[in-house]
Amino acid sequence: xxxxxxxxxxxxxxxxATVTRFRNAIGKYKVVRTDRCTGCGLCAKLxxxxxxxxxxxxxxxxxxxxxxxxxxxxxxxxxxxCIDKCPAGALSMGLNPVYESxxxxxxxxxxxxxxxDQAENGRITNxxxxxxxxxxxxxxxxxxxxxxxxxxxxxxxxEVDTHLSLNRRGSGPKVVIDVPWYGGGMSYGSVSPATMVGxxxxxxxxxxxxxxxxxxYPPHLYPYDDHVITQVATGLFGVREETIQRVRIxxxxxxxxxxxxxxxxxxxxxxxxxxxxxREAVAGTSLFSPFPFHSVYSIEDHKKHVDWVLAMNPKxxxxxxVSTPNDVDMVAVGSYYAGVHIVHLDGSYGGTGAAxxxxxxNIAMPIEYAIPKVHQFLVNEGIRDxxxxxxxxxxxxxxxxxxxxCLGANGAVIGTAEMVALECIRCGACESGRGCARGIATTDxxxxxxxxxxxxxxxxxxxxxxxHAQLVDILVRFGIRSVSELVGRTDLLHHVDYSE
Amino acid sequence: xxxxxxxxxxxxxxxxxxxxxxxxxxxxxxxxGACHHCVKKECIYDIYRKEGIFTREMPGELHxxxxxxxxxxxxxxxxxxxxxxxVNPEFRWLGDAYWKPEMLLTTWYQAETGKIxxxxxxxxxxxxxxxxxxxxxxxxxxxxPTRDGIHGREYISTSVDVGAxxxxxxxxxxxxxxxxxxxxxxxxxxxxxxxxxxxxxSPGAYEAFARAAQAIRTLCVIDPGLVTPNLEPYRAALxxxxxxxxxxxxxxxxxxxxxxxxxxxxxFAANVAAIKLIAPGAVVTVRxxxxxxSHLLAExxxxxxxxxxxxxxxxxxxxxxxxxxxxxxxxxRRIHAHLMAKGVRDxxxxxxxxxxxxxxxMAKAIICGADxxxxxxxxxxxxxxxxxxxxxxxxxxxxxxxxxxxxxxxxxxxxxxxxxHSQLLEVLGAxxxxxxxxLRGEYGRAMFQEDLERETFQALFAGKRAKGQ
Numbered sequence: 024x025x026x027x028x029x030x031x032x033x034x035x036x037x038x039x040a041t042v043t044r045f046r047n048a049i050g051k052y053k054v055v056r057t058d059r060c061t062g063c064g065l066c067a068k069l070x071x072x073x074x075x076x077x078x079x080x081x082x083x084x085x086x087x088x089x090x091x092x093x094x095x096x097x098x099x100x101x102x103x104x105c106i107d108k109c110p111a112g113a114l115s116m117g118l119n120p121v122y123e124s125x126x127x128x129x130x131x132x133x134x135x136x137x138x139x140d141q142a143e144n145g146r147i148t149n150x151x152x153x154x155x156x157x158x159x160x161x162x163x164x165x166x167x168x169x170x171x172x173x174x175x176x177x178x179x180x181x182e183v184d185t186h187l188s189l190n191r192r193g194s195g196p197k198v199v200i201d202v203p204w205y206g207g208g209m210s211y212g213s214v215s216p217a218t219m220v221g222x223x224x225x226x227x228x229x230x231x232x233x234x235x236x237x238x239x240y241p242p243h244l245y246p247y248d249d250h251v252i253t254q255v256a257t258g259l260f261g262v263r264e265e266t267i268q269r270v271r272i273x274x275x276x277x278x279x280x281x282x283x284x285x286x287x288x289x290x291x292x293x294x295x296x297x298x299x300x301x302r303e304a305v306a307g308t309s310l311f312s313p314f315p316f317h318s319v320y321s322i323e324d325h326k327k328h329v330d331w332v333l334a335m336n337p338k339x340x341x342x343x344x345v346s347t348p349n350d351v352d353m354v355a356v357g358s359y360y361a362g363v364h365i366v367h368l369d370g371s372y373g374g375t376g377a378a379x380x381x382x383x384x385n386i387a388m389p390i391e392y393a394i395p396k397v398h399q400f401l402v403n404e405g406i407r408d409x410x411x412x413x414x415x416x417x418x419x420x421x422x423x424x425x426x427x428x429c430l431g432a433n434g435a436v437i438g439t440a441e442m443v444a445l446e447c448i449r450c451g452a453c454e455s456g457r458g459c460a461r462g463i464a465t466t467d468x469x470x471x472x473x474x475x476x477x478x479x480x481x482x483x484x485x486x487x488x489x490x491h492a493q494l495v496d497i498l499v500r501f502g503i504r505s506v507s508e509l510v511g512r513t514d515l516l517h518h519v520d521y522s523e
Numbered sequence: 524x525x526x527x528x529x530x531x532x533x534x535x536x537x538x539x540x541x542x543x544x545x546x547x548x549x550x551x552x553x554x555x556g557a558c559h560h561c562v563k564k565e566c567i568y569d570i571y572r573k574e575g576i577f578t579r580e581m582p583g584e585l586h587x588x589x590x591x592x593x594x595x596x597x598x599x600x601x602x603x604x605x606x607x608x609x610v611n612p613e614f615r616w617l618g619d620a621y622w623k624p625e626m627l628l629t630t631w632y633q634a635e636t637g638k639i640x641x642x643x644x645x646x647x648x649x650x651x652x653x654x655x656x657x658x659x660x661x662x663x664x665x666x667x668p669t670r671d672g673i674h675g676r677e678y679i680s681t682s683v684d685v686g687a688x689x690x691x692x693x694x695x696x697x698x699x700x701x702x703x704x705x706x707x708x709x710x711x712x713x714x715x716x717x718x719x720x721x722x723x724x725s726p727g728a729y730e731a732f733a734r735a736a737q738a739i740r741t742l743c744v745i746d747p748g749l750v751t752p753n754l755e756p757y758r759a760a761l762x763x764x765x766x767x768x769x770x771x772x773x774x775x776x777x778x779x780x781x782x783x784x785x786x787x788x789x790x791f792a793a794n795v796a797a798i799k800l801i802a803p804g805a806v807v808t809v810r811x812x813x814x815x816x817s818h819l820l821a822e823x824x825x826x827x828x829x830x831x832x833x834x835x836x837x838x839x840x841x842x843x844x845x846x847x848x849x850x851x852x853x854x855x856r857r858i859h860a861h862l863m864a865k866g867v868r869d870x871x872x873x874x875x876x877x878x879x880x881x882x883x884x885m886a887k888a889i890i891c892g893a894d895x896x897x898x899x900x901x902x903x904x905x906x907x908x909x910x911x912x913x914x915x916x917x918x919x920x921x922x923x924x925x926x927x928x929x930x931x932x933x934x935x936x937x938x939x940x941x942x943x944h945s946q947l948l949e950v951l952g953a954x955x956x957x958x959x960x961x962l963r964g965e966y967g968r969a970m971f972q973e974d975l976e977r978e979t980f981q982a983l984f985a986g987k988r989a990k991g992q
Binding site for chain 1: 661950
């Protein structure tokens, strides 16, 4: 643990460049240098982005680092466009075919590359990529932030408050996080130990929380106890009195947005002996969580659950993670009256390690509809001030986060963005065979060693730093002093279909 | 509890290399040659090594583009950066505006494995879309228990009844039933097989459909003129499709049938009577093209005693021949609501035909008011059809659908049906429904985009000014 303490001291909120772990980074453009190159080195002198490098004492420039290339943006905006300037005409540039084959309407290639950029540098360095909007043609992608030309209140970044209080009931422990988001539940078994600890570490640095998911509380999370939410889900895998008592927040997972109405499942190949031990199961067998909690068929049953946890750990906050059915507003109100502190809505387009495609696409409503529905219902019920409403399921970037808060959430849970920070390519093969080929969502002893937790912690910390800076900037542009004043401010948004 | 209905699935590999989404391209002239990084280290799915074996030994078809898992490790760790990935141009050409390439891919996967498509990393499609893509099915939570049907812990029935139901029973003075109940056909799944309007057909391909229908214990609606002697063993699984003019010609086919599809015309009442004379125990479904007045036609047919109506849209699920017109989802909501308002909905079985491409469409069409659906093109895709439409132009079929061995073809169709059945159970389980009959017309267990938009974004933003930048 001493090395861990040393690393803990090293990682701060200040961004630190943490480059890709792969030999060839992927960029939007592909730059090709042909044999006509005379090695004059002009391109290396011209390019401020570091695409062309010629080391001292070498007669040739290195292979172009084309992931740093700004492409045609240079041609239009700058006088150092290398393709035109090369005296030998040896350079050519075009869209990278890999870029064209990446991503999907929800996570566009631009958004993936921009998230990588932020995880690498702790800020947006490549402004030619669109980091905020996807191409899904609905929901967040049709909402825009309505910045005033001049904010009514001129604020300095240091005057802006991004804290989020997770207990608004007026009694019980105060739990305040420094940023209005925390990490989503990813179980021991679904993701690699380095991923899990990296997430936890970043959450500690930013005084937020990570979640164990359903699958037990592995010892390597013990140093992060104060920043861990432990999950109680329908399979009760790895749930023990001791794990409940470790933490400051316990989350009941009633449903998961990506597979609402269906239980979780960990396929046999990912159930390694270590995972099986943690889950008190037999290694190599597929582990299915039933659905629903067979002990909960009413709000009264749900209250028994909450009381059970609070009896074991009176200092804990309780969160209910629910999906977004038609009557999600009733579920939220019922959950509150049963005594939970946090109502966590998980929308249907969220990420997961494995879910039937039919469920991901079709079951339950997208989070964009659920947030205002629940917010308004809680307002009408007169209890909005007492509930911490957390949204998740398809929030990909800071703008999505701000839009969710303006629609009525207090904060958000993110998951996929963290995975993309670790260079997830969204190939979707998390569940197959030994698991993720890129070492993120796998427990395979070989595959999971592709990166260490320090690298993971730095990448996610960098992403958080970038998000925080952008959030502060957004608040300054709005002239709003704190995140809590953003809640329900739909006047700060406009919708491309309906607003005039 | 009755014995659980189950469709047996058994892997059935494609006969031709399917078209994959991506292609890995390497520029061999710059390859370092001896490093073998891609072969030995990077490809955890072992595709490069298999490619090597293929090029040396040529053992058969190369499933290379199809089997790449797109992890990009080979691209990102190639020592000379000569490996790249592109979208397979052939993939983009698959299908058409409605039948998206992804639909063909997922259908092929299900036909091959019989498994539900499962993937990670969340949903990756557009927010919503035309057709069935702008509705979501509901789920139950805390206050309304779900059903745990997927892993077999609770029984969820997918059976439907085809035929008219009596609204009430009457008894004579001796307590005996005084009315003769009309024939009712129970199918274990809410779909029947149909024959698409295109395809590289052969007696063998028809036999694959008929065999599969028998294995699934449902029916295949087919023109008796297409029935060749090799289909005789599966006769019980065939539902003859006839018109008024062909009834007398197909007397034999009608005689043994449990369901007869009759093309609608003005003489439908007489035609139904003629069929009933030949096969009194058969249910007759009158098939009519769907249009803006279908609800009125339905009312008229029900009043005339028709026990089942098949409303057929085109293969894009729309009324009208060339893509325009109303989508089947809207049409069925209107028809169902109209018959409900008239108080006669339960006296008729409505069958939806056209545009049913994915398992979710089956569930959604039923939510919109159909009792069951006709599935046609997906089963042709299960026989590896690429929807290139060569067959309609008299050109040869690239995958030789006609040459599919009937047993193999039936296996692939059965696999697809098995995967659809499992997915239907998922959806029903999530909704907390115990049987698919209760799904019919259950708008309350669905969410329509127009409603959600109106209640949220329109209510919040309509008429508001977008200020600032």
